[in-house]
Amino acid sequence: RITQRIAYRAKLLSFRGDPAHADDAVDFEDDGLLIVEDGRVVARGAYGSLAAQLTPATEVRDLRGKMIVPGFIDTHLHYPQTDMIASPAPGLLPWLESYTFPTERRFAELAHAEETANFFLDQLLSCGTTTALVYCTVHKQSADALFAASEARNLRMIAGKVLMDRNCPDYLRDTAQSGYDDSAELIARWHGRGRQLYALTPRFAPTSTPEQLEACGALAREHADVFIQTHVAENVDEVKWVAELFPGHRSYLDVYDRRGLLRRRAIYGHCIHFDENDRLRMAEAGAVASHCPTSNLFLGSGLFDMAKADASSMPVALGTDVGGGTSFSMLQTMNEAHKVARMTGHHLTATRMFWLATAGAAQALDLGATIGTLAPRTEADFVVLDPEATPLMARRTARAESLEEWLFAFALLGDDRAVYETYAAGSCVHRRDENSEGQ
Template sequence: MAVANLSDLTNLNPSTLQAYRASVLHFTADPAQHADAYAWHADGLLVVADGRVLMVGDYLQLATQLKASLSTELEIHDYRGKIIMPGFIDTHVHYPQTDMIASPSPGLLPWLEKYTFPTERKFSDPSHASDVAHFFIDELLRCGTTTAMVYCTVNPTSVDAFFNESEKRDLRMVAGKVLMDRNCPAFLQDTAEGGVRESEELLKKWHGRGRQMYAITPRFAPTSSNAQMQLTGELARAYPDAFLQTHVAENTDEVAWVKSLYPDARSYLDVYDKYGMLRPRSMYAHCIWLDDGDRQRMAETGSAISICPTSNLFLGSGLFDFERADALQVPLSLATDVGGGTSFSMLQTMNEAYKVARMGNCFLPALRMFYLATLGAARSMRLEDTIGNFAAGNEADFIVLDPKATPLLARRSMRTESLEELLFALALLGDDRTIAATYAAGKLVHRREYPSDI
């Protein structure tokens, strides 16, 4: 039972309580729209009960009240000198592409042909899929990512392998079988009816099972026939609580290809709209080559954008337009897009996002970047009442960041004069080493081994 005030502590078993002392940060709104969009406790306390947030606030005040309210002394985990915040949320990532990260290519489409499709072929083997899923989730947790929207392959075995691994660790994850019935190698091709039928079977098996959630996953419009797109849209309407994820307008060659395949559509995004795929809990990766009509339509339908700066730069796809997306009030979040993206770290993703924004004459403050990687992502997914901040009752997924993780970061952090400067240093200089610990549902699932620990 999660409570918001100390008077309800009498209903809790003290042995289920855990408390963590550090500087504590979480968001309550978008810093781009509200001046008081976050809560910062320089000396804070996060209290967790049964895997959920019980309360958060200033250490001295809460510790005194807890001591007076509890019959036994509460053990407090001491992370002073570090920062506790909600776990990162990566809204677009491909777990089967883990082993092909950093593969050279002149662009998106040849990269798919040379590396992606041959790599994904291996996931018909359950043992291979399980091995990659295990490593992939280890990497997420090592980088402080506690929730991700994950692409599997066309093989149902890849979906089962991923969810089995996530379920073992009691993580809040979203994943789905890729749908592709054309313009791909025969060894990865499903059928319009068969692919959607398998997707529905997997959805029924995994969506809402513990902390697992399912995403209907057409890879992108060029690899699904009209029939498959139609059936996918029908599946999305039949299960509005499930997620939908796909790619749109990543690369100019891709946009031209879609135009040739769907000549009657107003735009690439309009293809998905015609099949009823724009709706809440739909996540569209990239969205570089959209116009304001597309952005307006996304805002109207509650569809969200997943910004993938590292992969966009790596593949030379283009620069995301933060200014126009914000002007049309489209829900936004950040994503690594491994293996087109070159790092599992959301901190390194923020680093690249900042530079992409500057190249578009837009300034992206650190507070906004951390919002987009936590509460902003949760809102985009319609999960803000479950993850993304420390509201009482939310699931206790959180991370501990170490501003002294490297000599350079420590030196810069000592000289910061505001929270914005400190967060900016973490975003621009941080990486997986900055994550001292990761917790999921209140349990420690990763702890960094420092040299003295080895």
């Protein structure tokens, strides 16, 4: 617990709203000051206007030349898949069969889950990600391991035990009843404990019976503020399979909708093969599409259409989807998101992508008053980015003629090397040059 007041002098980037909709959405200070105390932001603004508030006891860390941004928010990934990232397979369903399920089997063992959870959190923090929506495995101890590791570092993580009671190996199968009971137990143990939050996690419709989805919907009704996460409309073979398994539904999304799983705080991975009705229904329910470009390109799932999402006001955030995704870095995820937008005839600015990865995600997750903005009283989760991380980045950022060009260089050229330091609740939890956590 940090009670000392510390001020950080650097460029500051945050947002008042979506840069796609508001001209004054960007809040940028070229010479800024972020004042932090007791894990929260006290003030942010121009150095010149805040310097007078600094008492002699306040330590000022001089990070001039670097840029502080809110901690990145990754809205979709799987911690048990860390060990099988970059596994070759011809598409989603064969990849699940040949790599994912055998890898997830080992999480029955608590010690394995604990070791992997800690490695996974190191990876997130080295990439500047301070909040993530995390899939565990079917084993409830896999969720205990992740939450305990997150709690030990005082991170704000959202996670859940996977629900799957059919179309998967026996060794990864729960039942509608045991999945309900285990999820209820984990909610009681972890949801709202410190910074931990729970997400009901039916893997996807093909691996749950209608009874299991209904039990999940019942839990969602009993716990209005827990999160819900699943996959939808990722791959054409998967969409066909769902149509066979759930006849009489308007669409794949409708399978979840009819069980009460579409609402605020529900995050749907991929949402590629959607129609206009699906997008409008997401928007109406306040559910969020997690766009996972590195995964969608790697698995050949398809091109998410950001312009259509915007046209129907469907909330969107970004996800890495590790291990289907090929990088833990939200900067690399922006890089690929930009290219996917190009391929669908849309130009996604870096300014918007930084919003999508910070304040936009926080707002979409109903956590906008807690994280993602650097606003006073919010939790002090932030990242110090280094424009001179590599000789090429130094050369390109030195020539940037606008904020957009400067941010675009980070998004297109940056990765974990661009993350100089990461802070969670005011504590340094990663420092690049020490290659270790903490001070």
